[in-house]
Amino acid sequence: MQIKKNYSIQPYNTFGIAARASRFAAFGDVQTLAALLRDNQHEHKIILGGGSNILFTNDFAGLILKNNLKGIELLRADDQYYYLKVAAGEPWHPFVQYCVDHGYAGLENLSLIPGLAGASPMQNIGAYGVEIKDVFYQLEAMRISDQTLHTFSREDCQFGYRESIFKTELKGKYIILNVTYRLLKKPILHLEYGAIREELEKAGIAVNTTTPTIKEVSEAVIRIRRSKLPDPKQIGNAGSFFKNPSIPIAQFEKLKMEHPTLPGYPLTGIGSNEQIKVAAGWLIEACGWKGYRDGDAGVHARQALVLVNYGHATGAEIYALSERIINSVENKFGIALEREVNII
Ligand code: FAD
Ligand code: EPU
Numbered sequence: 001m002q003i004k005k006n007y008s009i010q011p012y013n014t015f016g017i018a019a020r021a022s023r024f025a026a027f028g029d030v031q032t033l034a035a036l037l038r039d040n041q042h043e044h045k046i047i048l049g050g051g052s053n054i055l056f057t058n059d060f061a062g063l064i065l066k067n068n069l070k071g072i073e074l075l076r077a078d079d080q081y082y083y084l085k086v087a088a089g090e091p092w093h094p095f096v097q098y099c100v101d102h103g104y105a106g107l108e109n110l111s112l113i114p115g116l117a118g119a120s121p122m123q124n125i126g127a128y129g130v131e132i133k134d135v136f137y138q139l140e141a142m143r144i145s146d147q148t149l150h151t152f153s154r155e156d157c158q159f160g161y162r163e164s165i166f167k168t169e170l171k172g173k174y175i176i177l178n179v180t181y182r183l184l185k186k187p188i189l190h191l192e193y194g195a196i197r198e199e200l201e202k203a204g205i206a207v208n209t210t211t212p213t214i215k216e217v218s219e220a221v222i223r224i225r226r227s228k229l230p231d232p233k234q235i236g237n238a239g240s241f242f243k244n245p246s247i248p249i250a251q252f253e254k255l256k257m258e259h260p261t262l263p264g265y266p267l268t269g270i271g272s273n274e275q276i277k278v279a280a281g282w283l284i285e286a287c288g289w290k291g292y293r294d295g296d297a298g299v300h301a302r303q304a305l306v307l308v309n310y311g312h313a314t315g316a317e318i319y320a321l322s323e324r325i326i327n328s329v330e331n332k333f334g335i336a337l338e339r340e341v342n343i344i
Contacts, residue, residue: 001025001032009064013051014114016236017315020059026066028089030177034147036065037175045144046344047175049116050091053123053238054342057315067118069177072098077185083137085180088118092125100218105187106135108218109196112225114232114239118176122166123340124159128221129190133159137182141174150174161277162243162340187214195224230300236309237300241322242280242337252276255333259286280329280337281305287328297321319343 007024010016023043027033037045044062048054069089076083082104086095092115096107109130119125120132121139136159139152158165166174189212191197197207199220205212212220230237247255252264255278263279284290284304291301296313299321300306307318326337 001027001036003063007064009048009051009056009060012048012064012066013054013056013238014232014236015051015055015238015309015315015318016232016311017056017309017318018312019056019315021064022059022061023063024066025063026068028068028070030069030142033065033069033142033175033177036063037142037144037147046172047118049088049119050114052114052232053119053340054344055238055315055318056344057319058344060344065175067116067175069118071178075180080185082183082185083180084183085178086117087178088116088176090117091115092117092120096218099181099183100215103185103214104181104183105185105214106130106183107132107181108187108214109190109193109221111218111221117179121157121159121164121176121179123162124157124164126162128193128196128224131159131161132181133157135181135183137180139176139179141176143174145173149177167342189214189217191217196220199224228303230303230306230308235300236311236313237306238341240280240305240340241307242284242305242325243340244277244280245283245335245337246275246277247335249274249276251334252278262286278335283329283333283335283337284325287325287332289325289328294321299325 004024007021009021010018025036027036040063045065047065047067049067067089069087071087072090073085074082075085084104093112095117096111099107109128113125113127124131124133136154141150143150191207200207200212205216246267256262263282264276267275267277281304289299290304292299296310297317298308298310300308307322329335329337
């Protein structure tokens with residue numbers, strides 16, 4: 001296995017930050033990964049997928065392990081489900097397309113999310129009314145400390161909104177090797193996000209009288225995303241930089257009196273009945289940040305939740321901008337924004 005030194009990681013993060021790693025190694029099989037972990041036990045390490053949810057605020061003094069594990073396998077099928085195992089290094093969107101093309105239903109709303117399959121459980125990726133936890137079956141991961149293999153069920157993963165145990169209690173302790181999804185034979189469509197219905201209608205699919213196919217839903221999601229989110233190939237970004245915050249109902253109602261257009265959604269699930277999720281993009285826009293630019297660090301002109309690198313911004317500059325945004329939202333609305341992107 002080859003370990004590269006003082007290696008540029010600019011092509012490996014969608015923010016396009018020109019950082020360097022003191023050492024960098026790619027692995028395409030589990031044995032190589034185990035050897036890399038064993039031989040570099042005391043070195044600071046991170047695992048990198050597609051680099052689409054990460055901000056390097058500095059050069060990385062340690063070893064970056066780039067995941068190239070490949071393979072998609074249909075494990076079994078029963079009356080209702082297909083059990084499909086995907087290796088962590090498979091790119092996410094082509095995997096979703098593979099499922100859509102084979103009639104494996106459940107991931108279509110998650111079309112066009114960048115990154116690799118192995119990172120999908122990390123923050124329980126979600127979009128347009130679906131999160132991976134809805135179709136997740138289990139995953140297999142290697143414990144970094146002793147290279148043993150462990151299986152995690154859905155309950156073990158402790159999924160929440162943009163959360164899992166791998167971002168909290170077990171942060172930096174495991175490397176996800178593969179994920180098994182339990183996908184439906186008979187689709188259950190999630191069209192409650194208004195924009196999806198609108199987009200389908202625009203394409204001539206009358207949602208009230210016909211049932212769209214999962215391919216049509218996937219294509220509608222792709223069109224919506226292309227119209228809203230910047231393509232990292234054209235402008236550096238990592239999607240939503242912050243999470244949408246949840247606030248108590250009383251605070252929401254008070255804010256709504258002063259700001260009637262503030263979007264809010266009641267949360268469902270255990271222990272959430274007193275909370276409303278509010279749109280961070282709206283809060284940031286209301287503080288005047290939308291389209292803001294300082295040097296090459298900026299806030300996207302069409303989506304205030306997305307911070308962008310116009311070319312030569314450093315990770316530290318993007319981070320400093322996020323700090324200013326957090327402070328201004330806190331001062332104006334009394335709401336503390338939390339970063340979604342992993343800060344290194
Ligand atoms: P990376 O950025 O490489 O890694 C993210 C974190 O996971 C890091 O901490 C890394 O160390 C860790 N990690 C990666 N792989 C593994 C592994 N195998 N085992 C253990 N740890 C690992 N996200 C959404 O949820 N919904 C969206 O709609 C969405 N839209 C986006 C749109 C754009 C334009 C962009 C740029 C990003 C968007 N994202 C979205 C964020 C991002 O695409 C997802 O979080 C994606 O799952 C990250 O995958 P990745 O392989 O790039 O992870
Ligand atoms: N809004 C504004 N101004 C803005 C941006 C948004 O007022 O600049 C308002 C919109 O008008 C809308 C509301 O905020 O009323 C929500 O906006 P949108 O539907 O664009 O979604 P979002 O909350 O900004 C979330 C996810 C996205 C996901 C979309 C679709 C988070 C942090 N972000 O964005 O996920 O794709 O919904 O489901 O939950 C990501 O995680 O990286 C990501 C892109």
